[in-house]
Amino acid sequence: xxxxxxxxxxxxxxxxxxxxxxxxxxxxxxxxxxxxxxxxxxxxxxxxxxxxxxxxxxxxxxxxxxxxxxxxxxxxxxxxxxxxxxxxxxxxxxxxxxxxxxxxxxxxxxxxxxxxxxxxxxxxxxxxxxxxxxxxxxxxxxxxxxxxxxxxxxxxxxxxxxxxxxxxxxxxxxxxxxxxxxxxxxxxxxxxxxxxxxxxxxxxxxxxxxxxxxxxxxxxxxxxxxxxxxxxxxxxxxxxxxxxxxxxxxxxxxxxxxxxxxxxxxx
Amino acid sequence: xxxxxxxxxxxxxxxxxxxxxxxxxxxxxxxxxxxxxxxxxxxxxxxxxxxxxxxxxxxxxxxxxxxxxxxxxxxxxxxxxxxxxxxxxxxxxxxxxxxxxxxxxxxxxxxxxxxxxxxxxxxxxxxxxxxxxxxxxxxxxxxxxxxxxxxxxxxxxxxxxxxxxxxxxxxxxxxxxxxxxxxxxxxxxxxxxxxxxxxxxxxxxxxxxxxxxxxxxxxxxxxxxxxxxxxxxxxxxxxxx
Numbered sequence: 001x002x003x004x005x006x007x008x009x010x011x012x013x014x015x016x017x018x019x020x021x022x023x024x025x026x027x028x029x030x031x032x033x034x035x036x037x038x039x040x041x042x043x044x045x046x047x048x049x050x051x052x053x054x055x056x057x058x059x060x061x062x063x064x065x066x067x068x069x070x071x072x073x074x075x076x077x078x079x080x081x082x083x084x085x086x087x088x089x090x091x092x093x094x095x096x097x098x099x100x101x102x103x104x105x106x107x108x109x110x111x112x113x114x115x116x117x118x119x120x121x122x123x124x125x126x127x128x129x130x131x132x133x134x135x136x137x138x139x140x141x142x143x144x145x146x147x148x149x150x151x152x153x154x155x156x157x158x159x160x161x162x163x164x165x166x167x168x169x170x171x172x173x174x175x176x177x178x179x180x181x182x183x184x185x186x187x188x189x190x191x192x193x194x195x196x197x198x199x200x201x202x203x204x205x206x207x208x209x210x211x212x213x214x215x216x217x218x219x220x221x222x223x224x225x226x227x228x229x230x231x232x233x234x235x236x237x238x239x240x241x242x243x244x245x246x247x248x249x250x251x252x253x254x255x256x257x258x259x260x261x262x263x264x265x266x267x
Numbered sequence: 268x269x270x271x272x273x274x275x276x277x278x279x280x281x282x283x284x285x286x287x288x289x290x291x292x293x294x295x296x297x298x299x300x301x302x303x304x305x306x307x308x309x310x311x312x313x314x315x316x317x318x319x320x321x322x323x324x325x326x327x328x329x330x331x332x333x334x335x336x337x338x339x340x341x342x343x344x345x346x347x348x349x350x351x352x353x354x355x356x357x358x359x360x361x362x363x364x365x366x367x368x369x370x371x372x373x374x375x376x377x378x379x380x381x382x383x384x385x386x387x388x389x390x391x392x393x394x395x396x397x398x399x400x401x402x403x404x405x406x407x408x409x410x411x412x413x414x415x416x417x418x419x420x421x422x423x424x425x426x427x428x429x430x431x432x433x434x435x436x437x438x439x440x441x442x443x444x445x446x447x448x449x450x451x452x453x454x455x456x457x458x459x460x461x462x463x464x465x466x467x468x469x470x471x472x473x474x475x476x477x478x479x480x481x482x483x484x485x486x487x488x489x490x491x492x493x494x495x496x497x498x499x500x501x502x503x504x505x506x507x508x
Contacts, residue, residue, distance in 0.1 A: 018357050109318075110342055
């Protein structure tokens with residue numbers, strides 16, 4: 001474990017000494033704040049309409065806007081999940097591809113370290129940086145809690161907000177695991193990033209992709225899509241099925257990465 | 268028991284044979300000069316010894332451990348400097364050496380003194396705080412050597428350690444390697460023959476993956492009655508046969 005932590009620490013120090021971490025944080029903050037402001041405007045508009053006509057006449061589409069938690073934070077978490085999908089490939093592309101290009105994989109593989117410790121260490125480092133990037137978005141619910149107001153009870157339902165946030169961190173870890181595996185397959189960081197993005201995007205949209213397919217496939221695809229598995233968590237519903245799903249994807253990716261690192265010595 | 272034991276080692280890359288039925292032993296404390304023209308299989312042999320590449324057939328033992336059966340034990344006993352020094356350009360020298368030392372299993376309390384020791388031995392004390400990508404080629408090479416010395420491994424495998432150094436630095440590294448003999452077992456690959464005459468007691472010459480000479484330096488240059496220089500011996504043995 002000491003070895004894995006040393007490798008995780010090295011990964012983090014490289015993220016933070018190069019512009020990578022800061023570029024990703026800035027992108028995350030800029031894009032999510034744009035959506036945050038847009039959601040706040042929608043929220044106010046909905047409330048203005050409700051004042052004029054009453055919630056009953058506005059229809060079910062507006063029901064979520066009754067409170068800040070469902071109207072703003074849950075919607076925002078959905079947006080952040082999509083941003084993560086775009087950002088994660090840039091964080092994972094270097095994990096193994098760069099080691100190969102720098103010839104430092106030869107160093108790691110000739111030190112008294114097991115390949116699985118290397119994989120675990122790199123995964124932990126990646127999760128650290130993805131969690132830090134997601135960490136900046138916690139300022140939105142905090143802002144709401146400080147400046148928002150509610151007619152009944154507390155401004156935010158923190159249990160919903162935090163469960164959704166934990167879901168986001170899990171989703172970030174999942175993207176990192178997939179990206180790390182793809183990075184272990186190639187020497188080219190560019191290729192790793194593009195492939196990771198393609199795989200994650202298709203997997204995210206899987207429900208739509210299989211919408212026109214025959215029946216068994218349509219249900220299977222619908223259940224396996226990232227978007228369908230993540231939705232309940234982001235809404236604040238603790239769904240064990242989703243947790244098991246993401247944990248399995250992460251574990252499977254780690255095992256595949258371990259195999260990929262081993263296999264490249266044999267070619 | 269020899270420190271390094273190689274018997275009938277063969278390494279194939281698909282249909283190309285890089286190392287062909289190679290056998291040799293290195294005793295503890297010896298410095299072995301590893302010679303051969305480019306593409307003779309020197310780097311491949313070193314990669315097999317360090318456990319980076321698996322052998323196609325044959326047996327390799329380091330410090331009594333089989334490389335294939337006990338890779339971690341073997342790696343614990345080897346300090347390795349590959350052809351291109353394996354450095355992380357974004358890290359500082361200190362951060363890099365600390366990272367490698369931790370993975371080599373140097374206890375946390377001994378890290379500072381261990382870093383100090385290898386930095387002093389390789390003349391890198393002055394650049395410890397600098398970022399590796401800003402260092403000159405000579406310093407990078409020396410940081411690569413420093414990395415191999417961390418944790419005082421019993422066996423050092425150095426693939427062209429004086430590559431890219433100026434004559435003064437070369438002399439320093441040569442002196443350093445010479446000083447390692449006795450305490451460490453060293454395999455030194457190089458193209459510079461005078462370097463071998465100055466530092467090594469034993470010489471191994473590879474040609475097209477095969478062993479063409481393996482002897483002490485003095486008896487090697489004396490073969491066939493007359494005394495010739497190492498260069499003459501090298502050229503005679505590696506002439507396209």
